[in-house]
Amino acid sequence: MSATETAIASAEAHSAHNYHPLPVVVASAEGAWMTDVEGRRYLDLLAGYSALNFGHGNRRLIDAARAQLERVTLTSRAFHHDRFADFCTELAALCGMEMVLPMNTGAEAVETAVKTARKWGYRVKGVPDGMAKIIVASDNFHGRTTTIISFSTDPEARADYGPYTPGFEIVPYGDLTALREAMTVNTVAVLIEPIQGEAGVLVPPAGYLPGVRELTRERNVLFIADEIQSGLGRTGKTFALEHEGVVPDMYVLGKALGGGVVPVSAVVSSAGILGVFKPGEHGSTFGGNPLACAVALEVIAMLRTGEYQERAAELGDHLHRELGLLAGGGAVETVRGRGLWAGVDIAPALGTGREISERLMEERVLVKDTHGSTIRIAPPLVISKEDLDWGLDRLRTVLSA
Structure with missing residues (x-):
């Protein structure tokens, strides 16, 4: 052979x-x-x-990783390290937001966004405990954890993994009327890919994303943009939402953030949203590790040039x-x-x-x-x-x- x-x-x-x-x-x-x-x-x-x-x-990214490998690669979040603050500060600035919650994979970041939205719904919006609803789009792809495939419409991703996690409402992608009708007082978030990658690189109708932004703002609902595939330069802008002048309440980032060197993901939002977490309520051993932060900082610096x-x-x-x-x-x-x-x-x-x-x-x-x-x-x-x-x-x- x-x-x-x-x-x-x-x-x-x-x-x-x-x-x-x-x-x-x-x-x-x-x-x-x-x-x-x-x-x-x-x-x-x-x-x-x-x-x-x-x-x-990429030489810049490999050099950044190699330099960090010689110093320290992992501390866990039990301690501070000297790359963490810079990473959070620079990524928040790139996104025009205030706070960062780093994880490792895209699916972890989506799970973090789901948990954040629910906690915000209970602590800030006042949704009764256990009643929070998140609206998602059909044909979505946000990852493969048990919770995420619970709101997938792809039989291959979903079949044989039940029982499924409740709390999600699925509406057709690109349909503002369906989105409006699905919203209730218990809706805490709308989770959308600005362009659906796994579904075949589907671009929504013009006006849809601004419409989502307007609806969510009217109803006091978080607009969560999954820019794991579409973000960080892929579409000709730093974020795909920029093509329609839209700023969400929360970005979910991954993939290119690690430069193809290490897995890095993050949820980026305001202090009023990510501030709902207290120590011990969410975490990840490798999330925000020194090696990841060093590579991601170089990615951010490269994106800043435009x-x-x-x-x-x-x-x-x-x-x-x-x-x-x-x-x-x-x-x-x-x-x-x-x-x-x-x-x-x-x-x-x-x-x-x-x-x-x-x-x-x-x-x-x-x-x-x-x-x-x-x-x-x-x-x-x-x-x-x-x-x-x-x-x-x-x-x-x-x-x-």
């Missing part, structure tokens, strides 16, 4: 089959390119679901212009997205999203499918225009074949 076949066979034999990865075994990576165990190079047009916004092995957002906007315009030329020609039905992020619906007659992804892999381009015939394109923001065009040429080759 080849090195690739051996590695895949071992993985299949000894790891749970909770993923269905493409049959490529990555050994090294730099920028927008990955190299497998047999020396073949592939263009990465997935970027770890936006965790690798700044590319593989160059990555500008690059995502410019290359994103080019990406959508080129993909738009494919739409309507019989091979591509629809293209959606914003910035360097696109969902491409392939005509079913050409194959499933998985089959198209496998054919692209043979052309040395890596993407990932979702929901049948949709593929997602989300390259690192550092990709060159030449490399992006090379990848788009490979897509045209696959579709024309």
Whole structure:
């Protein structure tokens, strides 16, 4: 067997089959390119679901991590460390907010947002104990914990994990009327992805997000924006909500915050909201650890220049212009997205999203499918225009074949 076949066979034999990865075994990576165990190079047009916004092995981020590795990596929150205050201060400033509650993974951050909203509802809004409701959108993807999949509408994510956590109301994404009708005096929050990534990079109708902001403000309900995939430069702005001039009550961040080096996530909000916590009421051993803070601080510094957002906007315009030329020609039905992020619906007659992804892999381009015939394109923001065009040429080759 080849090195690739051996590695895949071992993985299949000894790891749970909770993923269905493409049959490529990555050994090294730099920028927008990955190299497998047999020396073949592939263009990465997935970027770890936006965790690798700044590319593989970004020198600034690796240097920041290496410097911190030599000093201290973990203290737990039992003690202060010298990177924590700067991280919280700088991230709060980037978000235009006051306080930060750091965690590790995106799902942990969403769980933290849910707990925060409920506690705020009981302590501040005056909702009767045990009656708090959070409204979410259909086709959402916020993570895979038991509570989060309790309000998923994806059968694959939800099936066989009950009994499910109560306290959530699901309404159609993009439907303000349904959202208004679902709100009651016990509603404490609306949890929304400004762009639904896992659902196929779905962009809501114009005016929807400002409408959510207006409704939540009117009803004294928290607007929680899950910007784990859409935030930190991906759409051409620091946050996807900025495209419509909307500021939520709470940001949920992750993925790119760790620069593709370490898992870092956070909930960012006002003192009046995050101030509901008292010592011992919520925490995480690794949350806000020195290594995570050092890397995230460098991420924040890079975002402050605006160059990555500008690059995502410019290359994103080019990406959508080129993909738009494919739409309507019989091979591509629809293209959606914003910035360097696109969902491409392939005509079913050409194959499933998985089959198209496998054919692209043979052309040395890596993407990932979702929901049948949709593929997602989300390259690192550092990709060159030449490399992006090379990848788009490979897509045209696959579709024309």
